Amino acid sequence: NAGVTQTPKFRVLKTGQSMTLLCAQDMNHEYMYWYRQDPGMGLRLIHYSVGEGTTAKGEVPDGYNVSRLKKQNFLLGLESAAPSQTSVYFCASSRPLGDQYFGPGTRLLVL
Amino acid sequence: GENVEQHPSTLSVQEGDSAVIKCTYSDSASNYFPWYKQELGKRPQLIIDIRSNVGEKKDQRIAVTLNKTAKHFSLHITETQPEDSAVYFCAASRGRANFGNEKLTFGTGTRLTIIP
DSSP, rough: OEEEEEEEEEEETTTTEEEEEEEEESSSOEEEEEEEEOOTTTTTEEEEEETTTTTESSSSSEEEEEEEESSSEEEEEESOOOGGGGGGEEEEEOOTTTTOEEEOOOOEEEE | OOOOEESSSSSETTTTTTTEEEEEEETTTTOOOEEEEEOOOOOOOEEEETTTOOOOEETTTEEEEEETTEEEEEEEEOSSSSOOEEHHHHHHEEESSSTOOOOOOEEOOEEEEOOO
């Protein structure tokens, strides 16, 4: 039981490039989330999903897109990366009435 | 939307002493308040949580108190140990009762250092 996993662990992008971050969970959780963590700002919700095929905006959704084609996977896309998107990205999952379990994080640097 | 403020941003205590971290929230409809611990380079991990129908909850050396009237909640760590050194985040949510209402709003974190 791996819990919540994220790939890649670390990535460097140039401004304007695109990439997709993958989150996978093997706990059969209905809900999944993407957060970004910046120094002094805590964790901020980017997008979340309450079930396969559904997504919703969080606190800071601009510049990101997501997809939940399979229950166990939640993808976060950056279509045109900007330096302001340099951050650590955490995925999490939960049951509807359960606690959120976080993945190990992806460190992204946009030059 | 919800706004969560957390204080202090840094806290140093002698090993064996107690540590207290405080959070205030703005949305009176919030009813779920978890605390997360994040060690350097690691993922946040839930350490304790409290719901609005409870005033205090304790788990060994960790306790959380909630004052719904004043809209603040606090984390108390007693008999601190070196392994308690980490960043602690509070959070608040309206969720736990309504479908699709699971969004957590986090505080900005407290870096706790235990001095041996």
